[in-house]
Amino acid sequence: MSEIKKLIDETGAFDCVECGKCTSVCPVAKVDTKFAPRLIVVKALEGVDTNLAQEKEMWSCTTCEICNKMCPYKVDFTGFIQGLRSQAHDAGNLPVLSQAGAVQTMQRIMARGSKQNRLGWLTPDLRVKEKGDVFFFTGCAVQLGTIYYDRAVELRQTPASIVKILNSAGIEPVVSNDEVCCGHDLIWTGEEDLFIKLMDRNVETIKRSGAKTVVFSCPECMRTFEVDYQEFLGDFDFELKHISEYIMELVGEGKMHFNKGDSKVTYHDSCRLGRHLGIYDSPRELLDEIGLELVEMPNSREKSACCGVNAFANCSEISKKLQHDRIVEAIETGAQAMLTFCPKCVVHFNCLLNSPKSMTENEKLKIVVREFGNAIAERLQEGV
Amino acid sequence: MSDFEPKIVAFCCNWCSYAGADLAGVSRFQYPPNARIVRVMCSGRVEPQFILRAFELGADGVLVAGCHIGDCHYVSGNEKAQKKIEATKDLIDQLGIGSTRLRLEWISASEGSKFAETMKDFIEHLKGLGPNPLREASG
Numbered sequence: 089m090s091e092i093k094k095l096i097d098e099t100g101a102f103d104c105v106e107c108g109k110c111t112s113v114c115p116v117a118k119v120d121t122k123f124a125p126r127l128i129v130v131k132a133l134e135g136v137d138t139n140l141a142q143e144k145e146m147w148s149c150t151t152c153e154i155c156n157k158m159c160p161y162k163v164d165f166t167g168f169i170q171g172l173r174s175q176a177h178d179a180g181n182l183p184v185l186s187q188a189g190a191v192q193t194m195q196r197i198m199a200r201g202s203k204q205n206r207l208g209w210l211t212p213d214l215r216v217k218e219k220g221d222v223f224f225f226t227g228c229a230v231q232l233g234t235i236y237y238d239r240a241v242e243l244r245q246t247p248a249s250i251v252k253i254l255n256s257a258g259i260e261p262v263v264s265n266d267e268v269c270c271g272h273d274l275i276w277t278g279e280e281d282l283f284i285k286l287m288d289r290n291v292e293t294i295k296r297s298g299a300k301t302v303v304f305s306c307p308e309c310m311r312t313f314e315v316d317y318q319e320f321l322g323d324f325d326f327e328l329k330h331i332s333e334y335i336m337e338l339v340g341e342g343k344m345h346f347n348k349g350d351s352k353v354t355y356h357d358s359c360r361l362g363r364h365l366g367i368y369d370s371p372r373e374l375l376d377e378i379g380l381e382l383v384e385m386p387n388s389r390e391k392s393a394c395c396g397v398n399a400f401a402n403c404s405e406i407s408k409k410l411q412h413d414r415i416v417e418a419i420e421t422g423a424q425a426m427l428t429f430c431p432k433c434v435v436h437f438n439c440l441l442n443s444p445k446s447m448t449e450n451e452k453l454k455i456v457v458r459e460f461g462n463a464i465a466e467r468l469q470e471g472v
Numbered sequence: 473m474s475d476f477e478p479k480i481v482a483f484c485c486n487w488c489s490y491a492g493a494d495l496a497g498v499s500r501f502q503y504p505p506n507a508r509i510v511r512v513m514c515s516g517r518v519e520p521q522f523i524l525r526a527f528e529l530g531a532d533g534v535l536v537a538g539c540h541i542g543d544c545h546y547v548s549g550n551e552k553a554q555k556k557i558e559a560t561k562d563l564i565d566q567l568g569i570g571s572t573r574l575r576l577e578w579i580s581a582s583e584g585s586k587f588a589e590t591m592k593d594f595i596e597h598l599k600g601l602g603p604n605p606l607r608e609a610s611g
Binding site: 187188189190193194197198200201202203204206208230231235237238 | 519520559563566609
């Protein structure tokens with residue numbers, strides 16, 4: 089299979105010395121003893137690849153990239169898994185999707201290109217433009233908040249919060265009704281052709297707006313633009329910025345002011361924002377700026393634990409265990425809230441907090457998991 | 473579009489609405505044959521994905537029918553359905569399909585005529601809307 093050979097070349101899998109560091113840090117391997125990133129790569133190297141596309145193991149990977157970070161030979165395990173999944177999908181090997189695949193279906197519907205009605209959250213007090221320098225890529229937070237109305241309804245507020253924040257610094261961002269999902273979940277479940285359709289549509293929309301900077305709140309969208317889109321299309325001539333970096337720039341220029349809070353919070357580095365994109369500091373600086381006291385969890389920054397599920401594939405008792413461990417970690421810091429930028433992390437952790445018997449009711453009351461953008465908007469000083 | 477015949481997927485609960493549809497049949501109430509009925513054990517079983525998938529595959533309308541509130545065979549399944557359908561309506565509106573293409577109705581086993589009337593009314597409404605926009609947008 090030359091496809092696999094190409095994948096081995098591209099991801100540097102041939103450099104693997106079978107040291108097993110990846111398996112020792114893998115969150116899934118800790119719970120599921122049959123799973124090991126090393127074995128997946130080694131099987132491919134040894135040519136046991138004919139039924140690789142039939143195996144279910146690759147769908148258990150949460151693609152959190154901690155293996156990549158620990159690998160002394162810089163093998164791109166996560167990239168390997170992504171390529172493998174694409175081949176597996178073509179061979180008819182499909183993951184079990186949460187909500188029977190509603191999120192993926194939503195993305196496939198968007199890929200059809202019919203006219204959407206996605207700016208319903210835009211209230212008259214928010215100022216946006218059709219063309220301009222700053223494009224705000226809203227992502228699917230509103231849609232996720234709608235599908236997961238029972239546990240993450242707060243996500244429906246996220247785009248409005250971000251626009252409110254930008255407005256307060258005098259910036260009127262471009263938001264577009266023609267924006268579609270970035271395709272993150274499709275490429276991570278192997279549907280590359282539909283992913284490309286979404287990608288072309290988004291890049292076209294951004295180019296049409298004439299934007300020089302694209303601001304993201306969702307780490308997954310940003311990772312998809314930064315890594316996956318640029319792999320297909322080459323480097324963009326517009327700049328990609330995370331909202332936390334962008335706000336810190338604006339604060340530096342003296343354009344933004346916050347009411348200081350006094351509560352204790354902890355910050356969950358989502359894998360996409362942290363390990364995939366290397367953005368660790370600006371969210372922490374931002375917490376300091378809005379006056380929230382940060383208490384770090386033992387596993388933070390590069391070692392951050394995983395929310396347990398990727399692209400809504402193969403949610404299982406392993407995922408629940410990972411979520412449980414992380415929530416316990418958060419509770420032990422004594423913080424009142426765990427903040428994170430990733431809407432999917434918010435969905436997954438709240439899923440655990442909403443399921444009966446996952447923890448005692450008393451424990452559940454000790455922590456709330458919140459979306460970061462909404463927490464910033466609450467601290468905004470009006471009329472400055 | 474005068475010859476447009478909408479395709480409807482109707483999810484009917486086993487205990488009330490499916491029996492209601494049956495009663496419409498045995499009572500010989502006439503209603504247009506546009507719906508494909510899928511029997512489910514409870515309206516609460518109908519997940520957003522079932523509805524999204526129906527629209528993705530080209531359905532022009534989706535009807536979810538269950539027992540009246542308080543009559544659910546499983547006590548509160550229809551209350552769950554109500555919340556889910558409300559959220560799904562919102563979602564399909566955002567996706568540009570239009571929330572009125574999805575209907576939730578309470579039809580008991582004795583309401584054969586209500587079933588026939590609901591069908592007629594829904595089909596008229598869908599004829600006014602025209603085909604599912606996803607049918608034309610092939611990607």
